[in-house]
Amino acid sequence: MPELPEVETIVRELRQQVMGKTIARVSVHWERSVQGQVDEFKRRLAGMAISAISRRGKFIGFELHDGTFFTIHLRMTGKLVQKLDAAGQKHVRVEFRFQDGSALYFVDARKFGRLRLWPCQSQSCPNLGPEPLNPASVLSVLFGLSTRRPVKTVLLDQTVLAGVGNIYADEALYAAGIHPLTPAARLSAGQRRKLSRSVPKVLKQAIRRRGTTLRDYRTLADRSGENQEYLQVYGRADQPCFTCGAPIEKIRIAGRSSHFCPCCQKL
């Protein structure tokens, strides 16, 4: 479900809502949602105040007062909510109770999401590429690419850039006029420059609109995003391209649905 803009939106709300609160107790209702030892996870968090909340790629990071650091990755259907409705009730996997009586629930229908304790923040989330919000850093990554893998697959590779997912990969490629199957090594210098600008642009616009809600995604405040109103290609198979009117095509690349305009994004 959530890609970088959705996670960033959630992190901003978490900072307002749970920063500084002290975790009284953690209950784990689905053990596999926690990677590693569940008992240790619960023990290390209990009694600790949350001192910082961060984002790295699609990971949400929580730093506790004693330096303990843990992350939440929402994967496809993970959500953080402060109140449980009937649907939420059914899928609560982990429950944080705070000393002030409030709560934070990790709700996850498909059970793909993961919570994980790390030795410290600097040793967390290894193998992630740079953040894709700055054109200069994206440009240096793109100029370093010599693989023949399709550029769409490369954008989804979290070790290349951290946080780009299926929606924004398609949107950024459309904005740059690049066919998703183009081998990364064959991108021209001009294409690399265009893509280095479109990736951050598409992500930042989506952050401003609090993310894209297609089905499940809701912010912590249980609002939907607004970016779905502005998608150019994702989810628009067979509909006319807003630029040239040609029907948007949908193909499968590395197992993921991929949308593009056959006229504006030639191979």
Next chain:
DNA sequence: AACAGCACCTGTAGGC
């Protein structure tokens, strides 16, 4: 190295 395929899970939508 790179890729396909599948595993992990559940819910929903569409065809019949």
Next chain:
DNA sequence: TGCCTACAGGTGCTGT
């Protein structure tokens, strides 16, 4: 209503 299939915003593993 029910049954079946396909599909879903992510990642990680295995085998070729």
